Amino acid sequence: MAFITSKQVTIAYEAASREEALHYLAEQGVALGFAEDVEAVYQAFLEREAIAETGLQDGFAVPHAKTDAIKTPGVAVVKLANKVEWPSFDKQPVDIALALYVPAGEAGTTHLRLLSQAAVMLMKADFREKVRASQDPEEIAALIDAGLAG
Structure with missing residues (x-):
């Protein structure tokens, strides 16, 4: 699966800020059928951002939303046209976000498994370089799918 x-x-999305990128990802969560309420998903992203940075390193972030508004766990990726300020471990701006959508009832299981797999694959320089170099949604999806499958 x-x-x-x-x-x-999504490739080359124009966002002027982290908040714009997160709002777009909330819209994507609804468009992709993971959730039904854009604002609830957006608020869940913002609440998680307020706890600790989701920016990792080399321009990558893993924002995640856990809420009852999310009905099906899912993943979406946005490559921004330009880097935006985003609190991150290496204090660098972000231009690639791998968003995780998690139903509140699955917060412990699905969420932790997806988050740990995402973190592991994003620690690999060759993975980051391949995703950064590609402008092909098929190729990016295949790279991420293989990484999330472990």
Whole structure:
């Protein structure tokens, strides 16, 4: 089963801020059928951002939303046209976000498994370089799918 397909990957999205990128990802969560309420998902992203940074390193972030508004766990990726300020471990701006959508009832299981797999694959420099170099949603989806499958 694929975690992610090319329709879950957006290339060169124009966002002026982290908040704009997160709002777009909330809209994507609804468009992709993971959730039904854009504002509830957006608020869940913002609440998680307020706890600790979701920016990792080299311009990558893993924002995640856990809420009852999310009905099906899912993943979406957005490659921004330009880097935006985003609190991150290496204090660098972000231009690639791998968003996780988690139903509140699955917060412990699905969420932790997806988050740990995402963190592991994003620690690999060759993975980050391949995703950064690609402008092909199919290729990016395949790279991420393989990483999330472990």
